[in-house]
Amino acid sequence: MKKNGMSARRRAYEILMRGAMYLAMGITCALVLFLIFYVLIKGGANITWELLSTTPSYLSGRIGILPDILNTLYIIAATLVIVLPLGVGAAIYLTEYAENKKVVGIIEYAAETLSGIPSIIYGLVGMLFFCQFWGMKTSLLAGALTLVIMNLPTIMRTTQESLKSVPQSYREGAFGLGAGKWRVIRTVVLPSSVDGIITGCILSLGRILGESAALLFTAGFAHALNGFFDGLTSAGATLTVALYVYAKEQGEFGVAFAIAAILMVLTLLINLTATLVGRYFKKRRDI
Amino acid sequence: MSEIIKVKDLCLWYGSSQALKNISMDIPERSITAFIGPSGCGKSTFLKTLNRMNDLIPDVKITGEVKYDGRNIYGPGVDVNDLRREIGMVFQKPNPFPMSVYDNVAYGPRTHGIRSKAKLDEIVEKSLKNAAIWDELKDRLKKSALGLSGGQQQRLCIARSIAVKPEVVLLDEPTSALDPISTAKIEELIDELKREFTIVIVTHNMQQAARCADVTAFFYLGNLIEVGQTMQMFSTPNDRRTQDYITGRFG
Numbered sequence: 001m002k003k004n005g006m007s008a009r010r011r012a013y014e015i016l017m018r019g020a021m022y023l024a025m026g027i028t029c030a031l032v033l034f035l036i037f038y039v040l041i042k043g044g045a046n047i048t049w050e051l052l053s054t055t056p057s058y059l060s061g062r063i064g065i066l067p068d069i070l071n072t073l074y075i076i077a078a079t080l081v082i083v084l085p086l087g088v089g090a091a092i093y094l095t096e097y098a099e100n101k102k103v104v105g106i107i108e109y110a111a112e113t114l115s116g117i118p119s120i121i122y123g124l125v126g127m128l129f130f131c132q133f134w135g136m137k138t139s140l141l142a143g144a145l146t147l148v149i150m151n152l153p154t155i156m157r158t159t160q161e162s163l164k165s166v167p168q169s170y171r172e173g174a175f176g177l178g179a180g181k182w183r184v185i186r187t188v189v190l191p192s193s194v195d196g197i198i199t200g201c202i203l204s205l206g207r208i209l210g211e212s213a214a215l216l217f218t219a220g221f222a223h224a225l226n227g228f229f230d231g232l233t234s235a236g237a238t239l240t241v242a243l244y245v246y247a248k249e250q251g252e253f254g255v256a257f258a259i260a261a262i263l264m265v266l267t268l269l270i271n272l273t274a275t276l277v278g279r280y281f282k283k284r285r286d287i
Numbered sequence: 288m289s290e291i292i293k294v295k296d297l298c299l300w301y302g303s304s305q306a307l308k309n310i311s312m313d314i315p316e317r318s319i320t321a322f323i324g325p326s327g328c329g330k331s332t333f334l335k336t337l338n339r340m341n342d343l344i345p346d347v348k349i350t351g352e353v354k355y356d357g358r359n360i361y362g363p364g365v366d367v368n369d370l371r372r373e374i375g376m377v378f379q380k381p382n383p384f385p386m387s388v389y390d391n392v393a394y395g396p397r398t399h400g401i402r403s404k405a406k407l408d409e410i411v412e413k414s415l416k417n418a419a420i421w422d423e424l425k426d427r428l429k430k431s432a433l434g435l436s437g438g439q440q441q442r443l444c445i446a447r448s449i450a451v452k453p454e455v456v457l458l459d460e461p462t463s464a465l466d467p468i469s470t471a472k473i474e475e476l477i478d479e480l481k482r483e484f485t486i487v488i489v490t491h492n493m494q495q496a497a498r499c500a501d502v503t504a505f506f507y508l509g510n511l512i513e514v515g516q517t518m519q520m521f522s523t524p525n526d527r528r529t530q531d532y533i534t535g536r537f538g
Contacts, residue, residue, distance in 0.1 A: 099345065169382035173444070175343060177395040177451055178372035187394070188384055 043261025046254040071236035078144035087155025095163040111153035123217035143219025151204040162196020195281030202274040212240035291316040297351035321500035328506040338374035375448035381440035383432035395451035418446035438469025458488040
């Protein structure tokens with residue numbers, strides 16, 4: 001018994017626990033793989049060039065998701081264009097300029113709370129505030145602005161974290177040469193934190209791509225083909241919203257799965273880009 | 288020798304704890320002044336008051352005056368950025384920016400409005416030559432400064448600070464993170480630099496002060512205990528505490 005230092009009971013227990021962990025891992029993997037392959041196979045079969053390149057028509061019974069793809073791109077572009085300067089600017093103020101650390105702490109805490117709120121609440125507020133109070137009606141712009149509020153905390157916090165990770169000695173060095181505050185930020189601090197800002201951007205991009213609840217209220221369901229600026233002022237469904245509409249209201253599960261597959265591939269690509277970009281900038285900083 | 292900086296009754300508080308107590312001393316032009324003393328004695332803090340680097344720390348209160356070129360640098364209407372161009376600083380840990388060697392040296396001149404490529408080339412070459420590192424770096428000007436050795440980085444930082452043509456260069460324990468060979472090179476360099484610049488150096492290494500400095504000041508617990516010609520300080524100190532410190536009785 002003493003020879004291998006473990007009693008039979010303890011050994012059985014060890015084996016049991018190891019088995020339990022394997023099982024947990026196995027179930028997790030199986031679920032993820034099942035989901036991915038189920039969606040890709042079911043959706044992939046329904047992706048046709050016609051689906052990707054046309055608009056839907058009730059007359060001919062044709063279904064096309066080109067407007068939804070474009071709407072998704074418009075909303076991503078509009079949201080990022082607004083949220084980036086706001087979020088990065090706020091982060092720069094909070095980390096580089098703000099003197100009252102207490103207020104900064106409160107704002108950071110509020111931002112963290114804000115990022116945990118269910119998105120449907122943003123949708124409701126967006127609808128009341130942008131669509132009705134500001135009279136934007138149901139439009140992509142109202143949707144984009146709602147997403148701006150949703151993603152502001154993410155961009156702000158990730159930017160802040162990367163600004164904080166810039167060594168204080170860089171700032172001292174630049175101040176010691178007589179550089180002003182903004183010059184130090186622009187030439188030394190920001191270039192060293194670009195990777196963090198890009199990571200935040202890509203995180204937000206994923207969130208925008210996957211958002212549906214907030215957009216149901218604010219951006220609407222239309223499938224009209226529009227240019228960028230016309231698109232912003234009119235209602236339009238993004239891919240996720242279209243997925244909901246096709247599956248729930250029209251019973252077109254084939255189309256819904258096709259959209260799901262497209263979204264999944266896009267998400268994969270975004271994650272991959274995030275990893276690669278992060279690695280690229282890290283490498284560039286370390287040369 | 289005329290005095291370039293005159294300090295009178297300078298006190299400094301971090302919050303409610305007083306770090307400097309009624310410091311008065313003059314810094315002679317075109318010479319090397321060393322500040323020595325045990326850790327926490329206020330020598331680095333005092334050095335940083337000379338170009339207002341303490342402004343970066345919240346909750347610092349300063350009274351008294353520091354006159355540079357006849358003007359109180361804590362008086363109204365002083366442009367801190369101009370002041371720091373004239374009184375530059377080299378830090379304890381080498382802190383090159385994550386840019387190329389060239390861009391590091393050109394950072395200061397560009398900050399102060401020099402755009403011409405030819406002019407910048409000339410400044411970069413001259414500064415690197417002055418910092419005795421041109422021969423080592425002339426073929427890697429476009430390479431990242433972070434790839435240099437610690438000693439090279441520190442000499443690059445010195446080149447960077449003299450590229451803006453300051454009057455005074457403050458060095459805050461510039462060799463404490465370096466090996467003996469790099470240290471010797473920097474000491475040699477400092478001795479060269481005093482022909483063009485006024486050098487103020489903080490060191491915890493008494494041999495370094497004895498080797499390089501013309502004037503040495505001894506700080507203890509926020510007080511300036513004694514200041515005088517280095518030779519005289521190390522051979523016949525006036526104050527008992529100075530003698531105890533330089534003979535290694537505490538520190």
